[in-house]
Amino acid sequence: MKFTLSWLKEHLDTDEPLEKLADKLTMIGLEVESIEDKAKALAPFSIARVISAEQHPNADRLRVCMVDTGDGGAPIQVVCGAPNARAGLISVFSPPGTYIPGKNITLGIGTIRGVESRGMLCSAAELQISDDHDGIMELPADAPVGKGYAEWAGLGDPVIEINLTPNRQDCTGVHGIARDLFAADMGKFIDPAIKPIKGEFPCPVQVTVEDEKLCPGFALRLVRGVKNGPSPEWLQKRLTSIGLRPINALVDITNFMTYDRARPLHVFDAKKVRGNLTVRRARDGESLLALDGRTYNLDPSICVIADEHGVESLAGIMGGETSGCDENTTDVLIESALWNEINIAQTGRKLGINSDARYRFERGVDPAFMVPGLELATKLVMEMCGGTPSENIVVGNPFGADRIIDFPLSEVKRLAGIDVPLVETRHILSRLGFMMAGSGPVVKIAVPSWRTDVSGKADIVEEIVRIVGVDKVPMTPFERGDEPRKSVLTAIQLRTGRAKRALAARGMVEAVTWSFISKPAAELFGGGQAELALANPIASDLSDMRPSLLPGLIAAAQANINHSFSDVALFEVGQVFRGDKPEDQWIAASGVRHGFASTKGMGRHWSGSAAADALDAKADAFAVLAAAGAPMQALQIVPGGPKWLHPGRSGTIQIGPQNVLGYFGELHPRALEALGADGPLIAFEVILDRIPEAKKKPTRAKPVLELSAFQPVSRDFAFIVDRTVKAGDLVRAAQGVDKKLITDVTVFDLYEGKGIDPGKKSLAIAVTIQPREKTMTDQEIDAVAAKIVAEVTKKTGGTLRA
């Protein structure tokens, strides 16, 4: 919402300076977005006369001008390149030291091609008042030399722009803004009563409203014998000052009423209207050429004003071209109506029209001002264009329902924590137009018709507090109370945080990628369901909710590889989607590694460089699981994984086939190709929600530590087994021999190649035996060792290596 200071002063008698008014507006909820004060910005620019303009001795296109700046001093020499610089021209001059907004420079004394120049003659573009940069400005011969240009040109009126919140339709007019400032003691509100203008004949056009829900009120009057033409200068200035284009008096009056009184109107050229008017729903197939020059196809969801020919106006949004007023208009129909807010908003959205009328009607205009608005418009029409008015036709109920709120005065203290004396409450509310009856503890408050946003006690509290000033509300310490000081995080929140720090501690870098990915990428990772596809994606590659973090991470890794950062280890912990219900949203922890970003050490290094491999991904996955509190002993590793992983270099982590916690491995070359990524790339994904929750213990004490008095014994075994035998099975076989005595089994060597038959491998394990009750004899230890060999042989078909 834009207006000028002088416009505001038409409604508010005030001597307060602009800065104070602007601060107050912001502090009562009408946030000032900008103040454009051309007078201030253009103060150094003055009106001057060119006394002479001679050819520059050293440049064909330049002239050396002597300029009379009107300060009584000697003429000033200015070098000017404008073709229209000539003796006698009245133009605009700026002395050295002036900031030129259109060029973003500060002028200095210059020497141009050997001739000194002590200032500049300016184009309109250099002052940023228009795009015109064809030469210097040409002012009328009677323009006062020496005067400030901005003041003379009427640019001295600061333009204030308010960032209006959608609830304050009453402030879409300057009058309403002035009322708020009046309530805040910034001046006297100028609000004379609007006198009805007596009609001299019945309105010849009848109005039928087919649906009162779409059009709760409609007022119309004819003014006959008007003479339309350019509106008076004051009105044109008002409109141009806020960026509107003056058209003709009748149209300008409607625009003025819109911004001055928040009362959009429409004017029909009565001679172009056939028969009576009907407010109705549009019919399929109907269309309208609107005032913006575009043709709109209509349907029954849209409310229109039609005559016997058809649609003449989009109700409350925009008029039609054919019945519009121009300089030939002699009889004008002025319409002032009320429209259904939701229907206006929907129609505006559907047709893509953002008109000043729509902006106001969808916020709900003051119903009680429908008829006074028509009277005021009639007065302006008669003042500017003459004519004889008809009587008003008024259809529907222009007043709406009374709103009376039972308001306990204690409510202000209860909600806002501030004591406002009754006198002040009464003062504020009455100035805002509220009527208050009674003196407590519960008073009755009548809401003014223009405050369509106020309906309850909390709204009244807001009105009082915003005018008193929110800065007056004392800060009150918020007691923490006796709530126990325990963790406020849920299990999944704790897991998320720990997973992140565990992965970062492994040298990985956390990325945050988009929740939406392309449909092909989603489908590749098991997503792409219809219920997870956005109806209005921002781009085709951000169209589907991600079923996995990996497509985003792989794309991120590739972007870094493209930047020559090839050894990259990225992770993300975040939401993934398997359906559109809350329980279908999980937290995944995922990571990718590429190049030499191995867990054995990042990058190439003299101490050894290793390419990241599938077991690095396994290690990352296990680090996440351990940090997140998974029961590590219960985890099973099953070879192979989903289709986007290499079938021979991947694994599935599960606790039984029913609970798959995640996957790890090398990306499948086909998946890499589909994602446009360079391999080999290794990845893991763990679903943190799948980790079973640990049993809650009543105390924080750890289990009692049992330290054995007996020395543990370590024995090494090397087995020759088939290549296909899984190390995990061999370890489990050894471990299973005696779960009490055998406390650890470590694979310390894996060998294939020379000395071992093809198709076989050597796996060496170190078994730790912890005697429990007494030191074991050699024979007892040998017996355990023999059992281990027997068990491993039985389970894996292996033989002890010679």
Place this chain on the structure above:
Amino acid sequence: MSDLEALVKTILEQIAAAGDEAALEAVRVAALGKKGSISALLATLGKMSPDERKTQGAAINLAKDKVTEALTAKRDVLKSAALDARLASETIDVTLPLRDAPAETGRIHPLSQVWDELTTIFADMGFSVAEGPDIETDDYNFTKLNFPEGHPAREMHDTFFFNPKSDGSRMLLRTHTSPVQVRTMLSQKPPIRVICPGRTYRIDSDATHTPQFHQVEGLVIDKSSHLGHLKWILHEFCKAFFEVDHINMRFRPSFFPFTEPSLEVDIQCRRDKGEIRFGEGEDWLEILGCGMVHPNVLRACGIDPDVYQGFAWGMGIDRIAMLKYGMSDLRQLFDSDVRWLSHYGFKPLETPTLAGGLST
């Protein structure tokens, strides 16, 4: 010089000349071994008369002691020299560069770090942390929050929608984390004190907007909390979060459908070469919106607005993270550029605590 003295002198000269422990051992064997020269002299004592044995014996034993002592001393010298020689050959290049420790190169994203900072501050004030789904219903995202159907306020949120279901309803991506407040009020009895951090979505993309962003909202519902408490909490939060001793805040009336009265909050700051200094300067920077929970919202969530009351606030996590840590472009938060992440990210051991200062 007697023969014995001559012998001792010779042996001592041999000891002095021995170049290594093997040569010294040879000298020892030649002198003191079973067939050594001094051992041979000792063997002659048995054949001597008692008087002769007395004088000769003392002399020979003295000679033996002298030799033994010299051998021991020389052995120590040789051993030490051998160790020095070995150590001198065992040098390594200590200037070889180290491999960076993983805990030094790994990074936590600034958004995760700020999430931890927020929860740390609010946990201390007695708030718990509630979360909810990103995919929401129109009811929870708008209707229960007092956004009337068709109201222009709905258009302030450029909403991502999913395709309509067979019953005509359609899901959407939450435009704010307020539906978590709704879920909390529906499932929990007052008193309520929660913060709701999470990811939110709006159709918007430029230097200051991304289609996904993050918000943290707060909600307090009880029988006495009012605007004065709200102002205090936000003031305390800003001081704690920005880690400054004082901060100037400006509370302006505003409008949100779900609060009444509604306020917007600016903090005073000064921009200094890309850094923002709080508590000084001329600029007012808008950082959050807040207000008393609208009675219609309380009613929609089954809470009687005449018995209970409370307030809520919301702010952008991305925005306050950028302000605090001097990040200039929102889009870079989601670009996954390791150069940016390494620079603006945090080391895994830099866990925010109140005792140790959030970021020190």
